[in-house]
Amino acid sequence: METEDLPSVPATAIALPKALQEAVQHGEVFTRRWVVEMILDLVGYRDELDLASLRIIEPACGQGAFLSPIVARLSSSCRIHGRPLLDAIDAIRAFDLVELNVERSRAAITTLLLDEHWSAPEVEKVVSSWINHGDFLLQRAGADTADFVVGNPPYIRLEDVPDDRMKAYRKACTSMSGRADIYIGFYETGLLRLKKGGKLGFICADRWMRNQYGRGLRKLVTRDYSMDLVATMHDVDAFEEQVSAYPAVTVISRRQQGAVIVADTTSEFGDEAAREFGSWAAEPSEGVIEKAAYHAVRLPHWFPGEDSWPSASPSRLAMLEQLSDRFRPLEDETTGTRVGIGVATGADKVFITYDGKTVEPERMLPLAMVKDTVSGKINWGGSYLVNPWDSQGQLIGLDAYPQLAAYFDRHREALSKRYIAVKQPTRWYKTIDKIDPRLARRPKLLFPDMKLTIHPVLDEGGLYPHHNLYYVVSNAWDLRVLGGLLLSKVAEAFVEAYAVKMRGGTLRFQAQYLRKIRVPDPVLMREEDRKALAKAFDERDVDAATEAALRAYGLDQFPD
Incomplete structure (x- = not known):
């Protein structure tokens, strides 16, 4: 993996410093299967598409929480479209810094494909191509473009990263300013890999939408991308272990800003509600839906600028957006206020x-x-x-x-x-x-x-x-x-x-x-x-x- 013009830190994790290895493992939070399925539905990664001709990136694959559903859909798509598995050798790019995670992911995906009766030689070739031991943040820009980027980035404060690699991260990811969490870099790098019209779907802490260290990322999104969906999931049992991560699912696409879905979920939000919500999100007819497990609205556009983005119930956000479109700010030269x-x-x-x-x-x-x-x-x-x-x-x-x-x-x-x-x-x-x-x-x-x-x-x-x-x-x-x-x-x-x-x-x-x-x-x-x-x-x-x-x-x- 190329890392020219960056400090001399290996992009692969062969000699991963112990401190960083511990930080990465501490920052791993594995996502429940139904959450992954929902994210794949929301970004449009479905088996009716010819997925072998598209590319999806999983930037921090862990032990395969996202990869298994991705590969299951890709395998089904190949069958539907009469494709040999080797046609999909470039359809997935997955990375992880921890070698043990790479080994476990490869083993899980190998088993999955063999159980679906793909031949062992072609399974070995695609799995070794798909799942890489490396540092996603230190890839050379443009190395892999993608139609989809999905995942659950690790939560690691930059001060927990060794100095040499931290400098490399800051140089590679210009939005990682101040006391940023490393997930900021995963957002930036993932967005920059998207082809025109491509979509990124992450479940991640939502603090970057409001705090100071997220300003650079907000600026990037506002300038070049469309915020398509924000679903707050603070009270949802979305991970395999209990964490206080204040997560939200965000879908961002590489296009001009269009309409956006804003949703707030309750502790009742689970597999069934997620499927229902995904179906509603895919149909542009209704503007508002309110259930015991979630409340969602469609807004005409997202809030502009790099200043803090608002956080409120979907109905409140709809009101604030309407008022922001119709009225002038309190501080105004016209009124001398x-x-x-x-x-x-x-x-x-x-x-x-x-x-x-x-x-x-x-x-x-x-x-x-x-x-x-x-x-x-x-x-x-x-x-x-x-x-x-x-x-x-x-x-x-x-x-x-x-x-x-x-x-x-x-x-x-x-x-x-x-x-x-x-x-x-x-x-x-x-x-x-x-x-x-x-x-x-x-x-x-x-x-x-x-x-x-x-x-x-x-x-x-x-x-x-x-x-x-x-x-x-x-x-x-x-x-x-x-x-x-x-x-x-x-x-x-x-x-x-x-x-x-x-x-x-x-x-x-x-x-x-x-x-x-x-x-x-x-x-x-x-x-x-x-x-x-x-x-x-x-x-x-x-x-x-x-x-x-x-x-x-x-x-x-x-x-x-």
Whole structure:
């Protein structure tokens, strides 16, 4: 197997380092037969096709969980189409790093074919060609193109891989950035092997769709492929042993993005339900199906871009996609609506005080803290921000403010130890973020960073937000009306779909998630809906806010 232009690591696993061998074996999770059959059905690998003329790749074959059903279908196809088995010698490419796995897979496939009455010589030839002892990630690009790539990639953190091979992986698989799991490389390499129109079907952890290390892979999929199906299977007994892998079945094809099936399954999802789901997926007539074992919808397209992809029930995703297609984002130049975060000082004990006479009055800004927003109304606790910036965003000279100069000088040791001060020693008294005092004067909606539910609070003007608060300002919106929209379950659904939940179900209401929210044009909203939203916001009535928001969005109901 060729590995030119890569670090000098053998593509085959003849001298597989012990550490990597242990990591690979630890990362092996074998897939139940019915799950494999479902994936093969979903990608369209069926025996009525002339499979001997096509090629399927299994990149980490283990002990044959995928190979056995693949070969059974290929064998049946050869019989149906009157093909000798040797016609299919190039129809399968399977790889594994562990030599014992290769031996066991070859033995299992040999037995299967002999039991189907293929001759021993031709069985020996095809099996030795099909199943290879090697590293799929270090094949030369274009070495094997495929109509199908299927499997269950190993779950191995890159830090568990020896340094030389890790460098080879990073060079070969450009989407494997940061603290990526090795399965990212299997996705990338598998996708790059697909012919035009080819399909990849994996059962794998779904974290790459949302976390930082999956960004490169999301970019690749968005740019060159179509996400055809996502079936979340977190509660399904899909593997031969119990693991906490948060798996999902994904089908991705090499074509322009088209319609996509999104499904969520329950613990009741098994062999029979999988066959029923596969039959439904193959028929384009119905747009929604809901059973005890699964709930699925067809969306017109997948969510674009490399930012985190949403995670929600199929019905919620359908709603979010519809709203994303019909309405503009919350942050919008047309309405002058902006989302931001409060000031990070780098030394709160110095820059935040409760003594309003600490320094010159013009250097003191009343500061909004998270605790001031708890009731849903601003209840200012008396904190101030000692401000070293002028209204033009320039760091002031201390000579003009003797009280401020003396105050900072008393705390010079603590301020100078900060990274930002070490990096810019002449600006040792600056805050990490610049401060624009004009923001304090503007009316704004404030959002605590961490809450169980969305919690917009109106500051009529006068306070500057602290770093643990995010804010929304607007030139066009009545902020009480916008506050009602953002108090609703519809707005919260956007954040919940994109944000990673913390322990206990706490959500992060950060700027990147608030910007995902779509809102109607304030000019086009009906006056009765505006009044209802403003009233619901004033009364902190989430149900009333949701009811009014649904009318404003043109929705009949809020999906579960």
